[in-house]
Amino acid sequence: MPTILFTGASRGLGAVAARRMLDDDPGLRLIVLTRDGRTDLPRTTAIKADLASMEAVRRAAGQITEPLDGFVGNAGVQMPTTRTATPDGYETTFAVNVLANYLLLRLLPFKSRGRIVITGSDSHFGTFRHTFGLVPAPTWTDPERLARPGTVRRGRGAYSTSKLGVLYLVHELARRLPEGLDAYTFNPGFTPGTGLVRYDRAGDVLWRRFLPLMPGVNTVERAGHQLAKAATGPRPGPSGAYIDRWEVVPSSDESYDEAREKELYEAAAKLTAS
Numbered sequence: 001m002p003t004i005l006f007t008g009a010s011r012g013l014g015a016v017a018a019r020r021m022l023d024d025d026p027g028l029r030l031i032v033l034t035r036d037g038r039t040d041l042p043r044t045t046a047i048k049a050d051l052a053s054m055e056a057v058r059r060a061a062g063q064i065t066e067p068l069d070g071f072v073g074n075a076g077v078q079m080p081t082t083r084t085a086t087p088d089g090y091e092t093t094f095a096v097n098v099l100a101n102y103l104l105l106r107l108l109p110f111k112s113r114g115r116i117v118i119t120g121s122d123s124h125f126g127t128f129r130h131t132f133g134l135v136p137a138p139t140w141t142d143p144e145r146l147a148r149p150g151t152v153r154r155g156r157g158a159y160s161t162s163k164l165g166v167l168y169l170v171h172e173l174a175r176r177l178p179e180g181l182d183a184y185t186f187n188p189g190f191t192p193g194t195g196l197v198r199y200d201r202a203g204d205v206l207w208r209r210f211l212p213l214m215p216g217v218n219t220v221e222r223a224g225h226q227l228a229k230a231a232t233g234p235r236p237g238p239s240g241a242y243i244d245r246w247e248v249v250p251s252s253d254e255s256y257d258e259a260r261e262k263e264l265y266e267a268a269a270k271l272t273a274s
Helices: 012-024 054-062 092-107 155-176 201-213 220-232 258-271
Strands: 003-007 029-034 044-048 068-073 110-119 181-187 242-244 247-249
Touching (some): 003 092, 012 029, 012 220, 092 155, 155 258
8 A cells, every 4th residue: 555645735736636646546545744633534644743843843754654655745835024933943934845845855764666746836937927926036045044034035035935945955856865766846836725825915816816817827626636646647757857737847947056956955954953
């Protein structure tokens, strides 16, 4: 019976993806990390974990002793400002979207063959075509500085920057993981209904009422099916690839930077050291 660890399966596209994966494979079992340690999914074990706390991530990972067939890192946050700090003193968006994924993947046991999928965002391109002007372009700098609250001026800018960091993490993982264990970034595109802009009244109205009418905007149901396929469907492409909804495409030119990728990986190791 294959077993996959899934974060961010409680709602939105993650909930759709988890149910689709379970429906498609009656032999599949999920382990989900949730803030309250509860789930209503069948054949699923829930473990309580706050991904903003590195100690909570360690405790959760410590409860998983069986080798996993895969990992879906779909949990993510976007904060209104960058002044919010985690229990470790890190900027919340960077901690949850980048550091928690790094630490889980460092601590979890995997089988010799498997698939890791982390949800990214086309906001990392930083262009109007990809963001409709709602999200500022990423502003990359020293990862240890990005982990400090207030480094990036706006919350949405911190979000796009963290999603660029996800690509750097996945590219570095693709180089470091043993052969047979693949890593991918999945991009659902603009998907109204995820709640990412619910703190912003004007943005919420735009997100829910007008953006769904624009060409190329995704739906929660469709994005969930796309994530399920990325996680358990045929091998999407070479390890490190960027899956844009249904297909592998190049990510931004800025996302291919081996020096930054190595720097991020080494900084994450330092920032999450117990």
